[in-house]
Amino acid sequence: MTLEITTARPESALLDLPWSTPLEEWPESYLAALPRGISRHVVRFVKLGPRVLAVKEIKDDIADREYAMLRNLRRLDVPSVEPFGVVHGRTTADGEPLDACLITRHLQFSLPYRALYSQNLRPDTAVRLMDALAVLLVRLHLEGFWWGDVSLSNTLFRRDAGAFAAYLVDAETGELHARLSDGQREHDLDIARVNIAGELMDLAAGGFLEEHADPFEVSASVIERYHTLWDALTGTERFEVGDRWRVDERIRRLNELGFDVDELSMTTDIGGTEIVITPKVVDAGHHSRRLLRLTGLDVGENQARRLLNDLDAYTAATDRQGDDEEIVAHDWLAKIYEPVTRAVPRELTGRLEPAEIFHEVLEHRWYMSERAGHDTPIEDALRDYVATVLPAKPEEKAVLGVDTEEMPVISRFD
Amino acid sequence: MMSMPAHPGRHTLYNGSSGTFLPVKEGNEAMATVTFDNATRQYPGNPIPSVDKLNIEIADGEFLVLVGPSGCGKSTSLRMLAGLEEVNGGRILIGDRDVTNLSPKDRDVAMVFQNYALYPHMTVADNMGFALKIAGVDKAEIRKRVEEAAKILDLTPYLDRKPKALSGGQRQRVAMGRAIVRSPQVFLMDEPLSNLDAKLRVQTRTQIASLQRRLGVTTVYVTHDQVEAMTMGDRVAVLKDGILQQCDSPRRMYDHPANVFVAGFIGSPAMNLMEVPVTDGGVDLHGHTVPVTRENLAGVGKNVTLGVRPEDLELSSDQSGIPVTVDVVEELGADAYIYGSTEQKLLEATGENAGAVPFIARVDGRRPPEKGDKIYLKPKAGHVHVFNAESGLRVGD
Ligand SMILES: Nc1ncnc2c1ncn2[C@@H]1O[C@H](COP(=O)(O)OP(=O)(O)OP(=O)(O)O)[C@@H](O)[C@H]1O
Ligand SMILES: Nc1ncnc2c1ncn2[C@@H]1O[C@H](COP(=O)(O)OP(=O)(O)OP(=O)(O)O)[C@@H](O)[C@H]1O
Ligand SMILES: [Mg+2]
Ligand SMILES: [Mg+2]
Numbered sequence: 152m153t154l155e156i157t158t159a160r161p162e163s164a165l166l167d168l169p170w171s172t173p174l175e176e177w178p179e180s181y182l183a184a185l186p187r188g189i190s191r192h193v194v195r196f197v198k199l200g201p202r203v204l205a206v207k208e209i210k211d212d213i214a215d216r217e218y219a220m221l222r223n224l225r226r227l228d229v230p231s232v233e234p235f236g237v238v239h240g241r242t243t244a245d246g247e248p249l250d251a252c253l254i255t256r257h258l259q260f261s262l263p264y265r266a267l268y269s270q271n272l273r274p275d276t277a278v279r280l281m282d283a284l285a286v287l288l289v290r291l292h293l294e295g296f297w298w299g300d301v302s303l304s305n306t307l308f309r310r311d312a313g314a315f316a317a318y319l320v321d322a323e324t325g326e327l328h329a330r331l332s333d334g335q336r337e338h339d340l341d342i343a344r345v346n347i348a349g350e351l352m353d354l355a356a357g358g359f360l361e362e363h364a365d366p367f368e369v370s371a372s373v374i375e376r377y378h379t380l381w382d383a384l385t386g387t388e389r390f391e392v393g394d395r396w397r398v399d400e401r402i403r404r405l406n407e408l409g410f411d412v413d414e415l416s417m418t419t420d421i422g423g424t425e426i427v428i429t430p431k432v433v434d435a436g437h438h439s440r441r442l443l444r445l446t447g448l449d450v451g452e453n454q455a456r457r458l459l460n461d462l463d464a465y466t467a468a469t470d471r472q473g474d475d476e477e478i479v480a481h482d483w484l485a486k487i488y489e490p491v492t493r494a495v496p497r498e499l500t501g502r503l504e505p506a507e508i509f510h511e512v513l514e515h516r517w518y519m520s521e522r523a524g525h526d527t528p529i530e531d532a533l534r535d536y537v538a539t540v541l542p543a544k545p546e547e548k549a550v551l552g553v554d555t556e557e558m559p560v561i562s563r564f565d
Numbered sequence: 566m567m568s569m570p571a572h573p574g575r576h577t578l579y580n581g582s583s584g585t586f587l588p589v590k591e592g593n594e595a596m597a598t599v600t601f602d603n604a605t606r607q608y609p610g611n612p613i614p615s616v617d618k619l620n621i622e623i624a625d626g627e628f629l630v631l632v633g634p635s636g637c638g639k640s641t642s643l644r645m646l647a648g649l650e651e652v653n654g655g656r657i658l659i660g661d662r663d664v665t666n667l668s669p670k671d672r673d674v675a676m677v678f679q680n681y682a683l684y685p686h687m688t689v690a691d692n693m694g695f696a697l698k699i700a701g702v703d704k705a706e707i708r709k710r711v712e713e714a715a716k717i718l719d720l721t722p723y724l725d726r727k728p729k730a731l732s733g734g735q736r737q738r739v740a741m742g743r744a745i746v747r748s749p750q751v752f753l754m755d756e757p758l759s760n761l762d763a764k765l766r767v768q769t770r771t772q773i774a775s776l777q778r779r780l781g782v783t784t785v786y787v788t789h790d791q792v793e794a795m796t797m798g799d800r801v802a803v804l805k806d807g808i809l810q811q812c813d814s815p816r817r818m819y820d821h822p823a824n825v826f827v828a829g830f831i832g833s834p835a836m837n838l839m840e841v842p843v844t845d846g847g848v849d850l851h852g853h854t855v856p857v858t859r860e861n862l863a864g865v866g867k868n869v870t871l872g873v874r875p876e877d878l879e880l881s882s883d884q885s886g887i888p889v890t891v892d893v894v895e896e897l898g899a900d901a902y903i904y905g906s907t908e909q910k911l912l913e914a915t916g917e918n919a920g921a922v923p924f925i926a927r928v929d930g931r932r933p934p935e936k937g938d939k940i941y942l943k944p945k946a947g948h949v950h951v952f953n954a955e956s957g958l959r960v961g962d
Contacts, residue, residue, distance in 0.1 A: 210760060332608055333651065345699060348698075350684070353684035
């Protein structure tokens, strides 16, 4: 059989990888030692020119299916890893057939939960991770995606202005429909409840979980947050015709949660005294879309919220509320944002994403100001941050040196 | 179409099952029969039901496999039974209890293998029992059930070790133990083997089937793989487009497919299906008459669909029978498989020319025909399946 590589971006260097060797036996020289979640399949990170790819050895038909599913998810604009290609027709030197490989791009600055927990976590961090996972699940369900294997291992986390943003990494079991039934959503939540509790109990057994964190409570909190968010986004509201302001109020609330309302159904009852509204199409990324339109910056939702707040403050401070929004945004970008992110020494740029650094500098300024009892200029905050805070941070563009275990349950016999 | 009635009071072992039968259930437990009674599910926005008036009665302790092509409604049926999918019409019963409107946790069913990740820092016992912890079962009870399950699975010596110390096969049994400790009335399994490689699949298939028989717990198992269905199930239910095609023992299903769809779906290599003209006293295969009784042929029209399994054919010595041009000969020692094609027009008295139709036959391996040969094949007596060409339904017995 001949080697067959399907990829959206043909890259000849792909051909140089040792496809005729089982992935488990690939020489170190090809590999990047990055942490992974628990998985049944063999997964390795591979250096290819300037980028790092994740390679998963998996049955041929499932590889194709997962590749197509990840492409669909990207098209729907839900946060997931980016599919890069599929390799079929692998054989060893003796002609023994090998499983296919699914290739995705390594998600930069992403952290598997096990790596996060092996650092010293602030107590509320676990809560924030669960929040991020709940948001991800709601977004997937809004698009009609049934995951079938919701777990912390199948999620990657990126820092997002003090919070986290979650990304889907394993779409193997997923199904895409126009709309999910309540039963399908419940099924996913059921799976989430068991998996997350199991993963946290495992961390507890390994001594990585703080004493007072209860795996069951934490996993139950994901479900609770999911329901709260789902109801806020899709629930029906009824009110008196006179209370029309409540329509705007609902939209504002959804914006606040980071969602745009693209379609809202509004009906009056027969007597005409009551209005019933139901959001029909809601779209995540309210703040990040607005920031992208104004500045061209493509960042996380919370980072965008933070940056937009700073832009508002800048607009007020320079007394330009009457000016064209885009022109002010452009000035803010050139005078505030870029000077800060560019001031980071090259050797420290791998520590955090630029937007996250900007967020941290703003935080740092707040602490300095509070300590000093007066406003601190951003230049001073930046200087102090780069000198004292940033160098102490771990490298997160590609976290190194964390030992995570692979736990192949099914795919091999010893 | 037939369905087997529930047999209260015994753990049923239907034909085709293997493995020892060690009743684990205690005598006075409620009968866990499962009944789909005209159960229907139509998704909002979908013009047709995804499960349409499903009727199956599953006996206590039976292993029933739901099988069919992608999208036929297998997972939906399973979720309906689990209480995760709304039922728009009909009812679902477990034992005598109508559970149609009960929540999942009130049904005493367990979805199995949705996750079989093992946790590296936890002991084997904890890996098996953690879902019970979530369900709020007390510690002593968990330990008791874990120990029982470990005994069944030969894992007792490993209970306090970490899964890393186990062999692959043992790890897999830990995953099974996770389901067993829940000791539900009904196990539900949705494609648990779909991402295993071929060898492991066969091994695990056998393990699950024999374990189920030992436990005697009613099980509904979903797969799209008919080989898996036929080797594991006491009975097999074939679904297509949300409609039950047939529910029978593997043997009966193989020997008496109820319609053309089942005939083509069950069996590997697949049954040969061709349209042939009806003659006096039977159907005509290019000069060879296959007898079919007159009453069975009443009202079937000019043509019927004839089905013959590859192993039910013989080489014809005269030039009558099904003419086949041999493309590939696969020699397997005692037998040889012939992959070729037949000209539909040679079989049909009238009607348009459907061109070459693929054809597979098993013949004596000692003197197989050669590639390029033109041969004639006759069905062995009594080994043909006749279907109404219009409706696709089986004609006669
Ligand atoms: N593109 C990627 N970027 C970063 N990390 C990745 C990427 N792809 C995979 N990983 C890491 O590898 C781990 C295993 O990948 P994945 O979940 O796809 O494997 P799996 O064997 O299918 O898992 P499961 O046992 O859940 O089916 C993930 O938990 C994640 O940490
Ligand atoms: N949320 C939904 N909305 C509309 N149609 C749906 C929805 N979920 C499933 N369906 C449809 O219902 C039918 C049955 O789906 P189901 O998942 O039960 O099939 P299946 O036999 O399990 O398929 P597979 O083997 O691919 O898992 C399919 O046609 C599917 O597209
Ligand atoms: Mg995974
Ligand atoms: Mg997977």
